[in-house]
Amino acid sequence: MRDVCVVGVGMSQWGEVWRKSFRQLFVDAASAAIKNSGVDHLDGLYVGCMSGGLFVGQEHLGALCADYLGMAGIPAMRVESACASGGMAIRAAMFEVASGASDIVMAAGVEKMTDCSGDDATYALATAADQEYEVFHGATFPGLYAMMAHAHMAKYGTTRDMLSAVSVKNHKNGAMNPVAQYPFEITMEGVANSVMIADPLHILDCSPITDGAAAVIVCTEEKAKALGKPYVKIIGSGVGTDTLQLCQRADMTTIKASTLAAERALKMAGKTIKDVQFAEMHDCFTIAEIVICESIGLYAPGKAGAAILAGETALDGKFPVNSSGGLKSKGHAVGATGVAQIVEIYKQLTGQAEGGRQIPGSPKIGMAQNMGGSGASSVVHILEVA
Amino acid sequence: MRDVCVVGVGMSQWGEVWRKSFRQLFVDAASAAIKNSGVDHLDGLYVGCMSGGLFVGQEHLGALCADYLGMAGIPAMRVESACASGGMAIRAAMFEVASGASDIVMAAGVEKMTDCSGDDATYALATAADQEYEVFHGATFPGLYAMMAHAHMAKYGTTRDMLSAVSVKNHKNGAMNPVAQYPFEITMEGVANSVMIADPLHILDCSPITDGAAAVIVCTEEKAKALGKPYVKIIGSGVGTDTLQLCQRADMTTIKASTLAAERALKMAGKTIKDVQFAEMHDCFTIAEIVICESIGLYAPGKAGAAILAGETALDGKFPVNSSGGLKSKGHAVGATGVAQIVEIYKQLTGQAEGGRQIPGSPKIGMAQNMGGSGASSVVHILEVA
Numbered sequence: 121m122r123d124v125c126v127v128g129v130g131m132s133q134w135g136e137v138w139r140k141s142f143r144q145l146f147v148d149a150a151s152a153a154i155k156n157s158g159v160d161h162l163d164g165l166y167v168g169c170m171s172g173g174l175f176v177g178q179e180h181l182g183a184l185c186a187d188y189l190g191m192a193g194i195p196a197m198r199v200e201s202a203c204a205s206g207g208m209a210i211r212a213a214m215f216e217v218a219s220g221a222s223d224i225v226m227a228a229g230v231e232k233m234t235d236c237s238g239d240d241a242t243y244a245l246a247t248a249a250d251q252e253y254e255v256f257h258g259a260t261f262p263g264l265y266a267m268m269a270h271a272h273m274a275k276y277g278t279t280r281d282m283l284s285a286v287s288v289k290n291h292k293n294g295a296m297n298p299v300a301q302y303p304f305e306i307t308m309e310g311v312a313n314s315v316m317i318a319d320p321l322h323i324l325d326c327s328p329i330t331d332g333a334a335a336v337i338v339c340t341e342e343k344a345k346a347l348g349k350p351y352v353k354i355i356g357s358g359v360g361t362d363t364l365q366l367c368q369r370a371d372m373t374t375i376k377a378s379t380l381a382a383e384r385a386l387k388m389a390g391k392t393i394k395d396v397q398f399a400e401m402h403d404c405f406t407i408a409e410i411v412i413c414e415s416i417g418l419y420a421p422g423k424a425g426a427a428i429l430a431g432e433t434a435l436d437g438k439f440p441v442n443s444s445g446g447l448k449s450k451g452h453a454v455g456a457t458g459v460a461q462i463v464e465i466y467k468q469l470t471g472q473a474e475g476g477r478q479i480p481g482s483p484k485i486g487m488a489q490n491m492g493g494s495g496a497s498s499v500v501h502i503l504e505v506a
Numbered sequence: 507m508r509d510v511c512v513v514g515v516g517m518s519q520w521g522e523v524w525r526k527s528f529r530q531l532f533v534d535a536a537s538a539a540i541k542n543s544g545v546d547h548l549d550g551l552y553v554g555c556m557s558g559g560l561f562v563g564q565e566h567l568g569a570l571c572a573d574y575l576g577m578a579g580i581p582a583m584r585v586e587s588a589c590a591s592g593g594m595a596i597r598a599a600m601f602e603v604a605s606g607a608s609d610i611v612m613a614a615g616v617e618k619m620t621d622c623s624g625d626d627a628t629y630a631l632a633t634a635a636d637q638e639y640e641v642f643h644g645a646t647f648p649g650l651y652a653m654m655a656h657a658h659m660a661k662y663g664t665t666r667d668m669l670s671a672v673s674v675k676n677h678k679n680g681a682m683n684p685v686a687q688y689p690f691e692i693t694m695e696g697v698a699n700s701v702m703i704a705d706p707l708h709i710l711d712c713s714p715i716t717d718g719a720a721a722v723i724v725c726t727e728e729k730a731k732a733l734g735k736p737y738v739k740i741i742g743s744g745v746g747t748d749t750l751q752l753c754q755r756a757d758m759t760t761i762k763a764s765t766l767a768a769e770r771a772l773k774m775a776g777k778t779i780k781d782v783q784f785a786e787m788h789d790c791f792t793i794a795e796i797v798i799c800e801s802i803g804l805y806a807p808g809k810a811g812a813a814i815l816a817g818e819t820a821l822d823g824k825f826p827v828n829s830s831g832g833l834k835s836k837g838h839a840v841g842a843t844g845v846a847q848i849v850e851i852y853k854q855l856t857g858q859a860e861g862g863r864q865i866p867g868s869p870k871i872g873m874a875q876n877m878g879g880s881g882a883s884s885v886v887h888i889l890e891v892a
Contacts, residue, residue: 171565178633180634193747199586200586215601220605
């Protein structure tokens, strides 16, 4: 397998972007990544998107994006794994380069969610759950994660403050991210007193509905060197899956798909979790970040909440998590999220994180953990400075 | 790049399959492929599907399929390129094996279309066209291909009989295919007198709405040999794209994306079109098969119609096309079609085509040409006996 690098990244604006369409958001991010990397062509394009069909009435997204980027002709396809679609685009692009078939491939993610009504967006998102056994009966994601939160609280004594600490930390980081949807700080009291969505989750425990796109250029090390731009290596890629239905899992206080994905990515990288210095994690809800910290082996089961509350995952903590602001503050354009995580890891590893959110001490190895639905799929990548 | 082989295949029932769900169709095809190949595990799964969201209200299809196959845990993702989704699943699986990351990967395709109303299915299919510039104004696929047919007739004198000959030939082949949706022969008069859909296309010029799934096992040659089953090599894979809008193309009597895809696949294989002995082609409408025969270089522009009418692409002709019955007779479960093409190529190359449709003379090299929308994306694979 050939070594695969990330050599340039781009982001569109993230938020309620009323003046830009699905295709324009993609073009903004893709053009930025092309400019950032200096590449003069693409051998291929992978577009991560959860549901173009339900959000904007558009499928055939690989060809659409190649066309509107002005590159009709290049090989292009879309990949999907609900909210893990972006991470899967990275993986597919990596395999194409690793195989030797191509030298320079773009992995992008895009979702335009606010063109839907709130009800329609909730329905579209719910198609990441089991349509026949969960959605049909009225389950939506706040409800599913609320059940996970209650189970975690009952088993480990996880508290309201621990949940709130995730959100407060991520907003503190996101306040320094120029593309964040909600770039401002919030307080512990603010989270606890915000409107209830699905007990125990308040609205400030939940990531938002977001329009946005992200893109990265994936290439061989030879090409990366020739471009003369900062680059990092993708040293590990792992995917895990689990039952789509939350109720069929042996334990809903852990996300087994993420455990598998992290184990597989670390194995490919020849590393252990102790070698990793920081991570972007899929904090679709505050409880998710706590559960993921435990599922990937960073903390023992039931121990992450207290550690987060104590500041261990803050920007200046021993293992910073979601320096970008995470899904909560940066926003969660579902199909783009996994690619945006790689953008953040790249920026941190190359010392380019803006706004004062650069992690101290020049970290050398970072992890991106992305997942779909209530954790039925997860993809983990490990990146290292070249 | 490591050599990649196909070592086993499976199909579900194709047609209006009221008693089986999306997930069950997948499981039927996937289980058949596992049994056919004798593999004892999968390192990964790619599921081609055009629009789970619009057809059955379900996304997150990789994880869903892994789960219902009883394999929750394995890496899985869905790929999409409208009606070319199946061919893209083959390509992605091929790259994963070629890269060295995995040894045994399943590429599958599935679509459950008849759970929608006719109007809803037409809308879902139309999302393969440009939503903002075509669909919004009422364009649907019969209308887009009808325009291509009129343009081809005006430029080259293509006739009603040439269109009908495609359909008659494909039904003759499909009558011998046990999984075909419409396994019976039709006549030239029958096509010409069938109800008009979009002038000049009658209903017997159009592929049907189909429920169905297909699956193939893709692996290293070492694994294929160890399994002791017949296997073939994937020697070429190419993808091309074009503008999503038909009206933006320089020439609507050719499909440039297929020209690019075929050129790229042939280049990878180190072959020319003259080395290829038979093909499965994407005859979503009769005019499409004529245009594709010309676009991939099998016939000069304007020459395919007469050749098809003369029987050159019949099962006993000099270059058999759509021995399976094609999309017209076998059915067109859109996301599954590209995988079903590989199933047919595999069966023909290994001498396993049932029902009397085995191509005479033991062909050694076959091509599968799959495309999306009005030809904005196309994927071509070339397979050779090992």
